[in-house]
Amino acid sequence: MLSKAVEFALSEKRRTLSDVERRLDEFRIQVEDLETKQRLVQKDIEFYQGLVAPIRRLQSELLLQIFTFCLEAEVSGFNLNRPPLLLTHVCHSWRQLVSEYSPLWSTISIGSNPVEAAVSHWLQLSKSSPLRVEIR
Numbered sequence: 001m002l003s004k005a006v007e008f009a010l011s012e013k014r015r016t017l018s019d020v021e022r023r024l025d026e027f028r029i030q031v032e033d034l035e036t037k038q039r040l041v042q043k044d045i046e047f048y049q050g051l052v053a054p055i056r057r058l059q060s061e062l063l064l065q066i067f068t069f070c071l072e073a074e075v076s077g078f079n080l081n082r083p084p085l086l087l088t089h090v091c092h093s094w095r096q097l098v099s100e101y102s103p104l105w106s107t108i109s110i111g112s113n114p115v116e117a118a119v120s121h122w123l124q125l126s127k128s129s130p131l132r133v134e135i136r
Contacts, residue, residue: 102127
């Protein structure tokens with residue numbers, strides 16, 4: 001009689017454990033779904049914050065003046081991590097603005113191994129601006 005009671009209790013506990021594990025799996029799925037939704041909403045928030053960012057209210061002329069000051073701080077050559085190339089990777093409007101403003105491209109710094117395609121592109125973007133060529 002005792003063994004039947006123990007077997008019944010054991011069976012009930014196993015069923016309860018199985019139910020708890022099933023519910024935990026369901027909750028894990030819900031948590032994963034909510035985390036995915038959280039990431040998507042966060043991306044949306046960042047997108048909308050970008051649309052109302054104060055930098056977007058600056059006039060193009062002022063931005064170009066700031067960009068010019070960035071260049072005057074250091075001659076960068078063909079480094080993607082420095083102006084003017086870096087500025088073209090911020091957003092579409094900056095890429096267009098920087099690419100169309102030839103004075104930003106009028107300083108060409110050539111190292112011992114110039115990349116012909118980069119020099120050619122730089123010259124193309126400098127248009128008719130007076131050139132300053134540095135050979136290092």
